[in-house]
Amino acid sequence: MLATLIRLLGDFDLAEEARQEAFAAALEQWVDAVPANPSAWLIKTGRNKAIDRIRRDVLFRTKVQSREIASAEADAAGQDEETGDTFGDDRLRLIFTCCHPALSAEAQIALTLREVCGLSTPAVARAFLVAEETMAQRLVRAKRKIRDAGIPYETPEPPLFDERIDGVLAVVYGVFTEGYAATQGARLLDTELCAEAIRLGRLLDELMPSRPDVIGLLALMLLHDARRPARVSGTGDVVLLEDQDRSLWDRGGMTEGLALIDRALGIAGPVSAYVVQAAIAALHVRAGRKEDTDWPQIVGLYEVLLRIQPSPVVELNHAVAVSMVDGPARALALVDSLAARGPLLAEYHLLHSARGRLLEQLERAQEAREAYERALECVAVEPERRLLEARIDRLR
Amino acid sequence: MQYLLLIYANEAEYAGMSPEQGKAMHAEYTEFTKGIVQSGHFKGADRLRPTSMASTVRVRNGKAATTDGPFAETREQLGGYYMVEAKNLDEAIAIAAKIPGAKHGSIEVRPVWPLEG
Numbered sequence: 001m002l003a004t005l006i007r008l009l010g011d012f013d014l015a016e017e018a019r020q021e022a023f024a025a026a027l028e029q030w031v032d033a034v035p036a037n038p039s040a041w042l043i044k045t046g047r048n049k050a051i052d053r054i055r056r057d058v059l060f061r062t063k064v065q066s067r068e069i070a071s072a073e074a075d076a077a078g079q080d081e082e083t084g085d086t087f088g089d090d091r092l093r094l095i096f097t098c099c100h101p102a103l104s105a106e107a108q109i110a111l112t113l114r115e116v117c118g119l120s121t122p123a124v125a126r127a128f129l130v131a132e133e134t135m136a137q138r139l140v141r142a143k144r145k146i147r148d149a150g151i152p153y154e155t156p157e158p159p160l161f162d163e164r165i166d167g168v169l170a171v172v173y174g175v176f177t178e179g180y181a182a183t184q185g186a187r188l189l190d191t192e193l194c195a196e197a198i199r200l201g202r203l204l205d206e207l208m209p210s211r212p213d214v215i216g217l218l219a220l221m222l223l224h225d226a227r228r229p230a231r232v233s234g235t236g237d238v239v240l241l242e243d244q245d246r247s248l249w250d251r252g253g254m255t256e257g258l259a260l261i262d263r264a265l266g267i268a269g270p271v272s273a274y275v276v277q278a279a280i281a282a283l284h285v286r287a288g289r290k291e292d293t294d295w296p297q298i299v300g301l302y303e304v305l306l307r308i309q310p311s312p313v314v315e316l317n318h319a320v321a322v323s324m325v326d327g328p329a330r331a332l333a334l335v336d337s338l339a340a341r342g343p344l345l346a347e348y349h350l351l352h353s354a355r356g357r358l359l360e361q362l363e364r365a366q367e368a369r370e371a372y373e374r375a376l377e378c379v380a381v382e383p384e385r386r387l388l389e390a391r392i393d394r395l396r
Numbered sequence: 397m398q399y400l401l402l403i404y405a406n407e408a409e410y411a412g413m414s415p416e417q418g419k420a421m422h423a424e425y426t427e428f429t430k431g432i433v434q435s436g437h438f439k440g441a442d443r444l445r446p447t448s449m450a451s452t453v454r455v456r457n458g459k460a461a462t463t464d465g466p467f468a469e470t471r472e473q474l475g476g477y478y479m480v481e482a483k484n485l486d487e488a489i490a491i492a493a494k495i496p497g498a499k500h501g502s503i504e505v506r507p508v509w510p511l512e513g
Contacts, residue, residue, distance in 0.1 A: 100485075102485060102489075148507060148509070149485050149507045150397045150399075150482075150484045150485045150488070150507055151484070151485045151486075152483075152484035152485065152486050156486065160486065160490075
């Protein structure tokens with residue numbers, strides 16, 4: 001509904017106020033009888049309230065030109081027979097607007113949580129671990145940029161669509177990973193954010209059916225999320241995949257995720273990185289015991305991923321998988337060559353902790369401890385720090 | 397909406413161009429400009445002399461002080477601009493991406509802020 005009002009009124013703030021006024025009016029008027037199509041009624045009422053406001057308010061009159069009122073009225077005239085499809089189109093428009101690359105990555109995620117998911121500003125502020133006031137200002141600035149820079153409120157046409165969809169998926173996955181592996185502070189998981197990301201994934205799949213990348217992303221999130229109950233111990237400590245109690249994994253999420261992968265693989269076209277990542281996650285959840293994990297196939301999938309979406313993170317995970325097939329010595333050579341490549345990687349805590357584990361397996365205790373200590377210097381999440389400290393203690 | 401597309405590039409690289417390269421570049425710009433004039437997006441354009449030809453003026457306490465060039469040590473310098481009319485930011489970005497200089501330097505896309513009243 002908000003998405004439709006934004007399209008009709010061309011202004012985020014105006015649309016939000018209109019929605020609130022429409023709800024207030026509904027509270028008074030629906031006592032007697034609820035209209036046949038409540039959403040259409042709310043939109044029509046909200047639009048009328050906004051137009052009243054524009055006419056009343058001199059400030060708004062300068063902001064929204066009279067021709068825009070005329071066009072809003074003309075649009076709304078054809079709006080009375082509103083169908084579900086148009087709501088869907090409007091939501092997709094809103095998603096593409098919030099995820100526009102002219103906005104900073106942080107602003108994209110914050111706006112999506114606020115405007116598409118409908119999270120309150122305090123809730124978005126908590127997700128980013130910033131003060132409510134800071135987040136409110138950030139949202140205001142982002143909305144001002146949408147208006148003043150002329151960021152269009154529309155779903156782009158191809159070929160631009162293909163360019164922008166990656167950004168939208170990155171925002172959804174960003175919401176998920178922020179919830180799944182909080183990068184700062186004392187807590188490790190934020191289940192609310194994970195749930196929002198999965199809801200967004202489902203929404204995208206509904207609005208843009210049969211896209212392997214969308215389906216793959218949804219599958220990936222569901223499969224990660226299925227392991228969530230086993231990922232943190234009762235004391236809030238990290239439990240590594242190999243040590244997790246697999247009976248705690250959520251069967252429902254696993255089944256749905258696996259079925260989605262089959263659906264994505266059934267669609268012709270180039271392989272999406274999300275599908276490959278989901279397939280890797282699937283091989284982990286399919287293994288009833290850790291000894292049953294199909295590591296050779298995981299190595300193969302990481303090699304596919306390295307070709308279509310190379311990154312240091314993928315290289316590191318590939319190296320870890322290689323250690324399970326060819327042993328730690330070969331994997332350590334891969335990790336060392338990665339570490340030698342750039343100063344930024346020297347700050348990547350997972351690289352050092354992976355190195356530590358490989359050195360430990362090679363019984364090079366002193367070097368392993370140094371690697372863990374280096375990892376500890378780079379990590380900011382408290383539970384991960386405790387995991388590393390336990391490792392270091394064990395090597396003393 | 398109107399957008400100013402500011403073309404930033406490394407002047408030293410431009411200065412080091414051979415006459416053939418310069419000619420080819422000029423031809424590319426001519427073609428691009430013709431295209432946006434025909435499509436109706438064009439509002440204006442200019443190229444600028446290098447920053448070594450620039451002066452900077454500041455008035456402090458009523459006194460004007462002039463110095464040589466902009467002193468900021470940046471890798472890319474403003475070398476020219478296009479003023480275009482576009483339906484929204486996406487259209488402006490699409491035009492900016494076709495400016496020949498975008499392949500070497502960068503284009504800053506700035507919405508024009510009309511004066512009120």
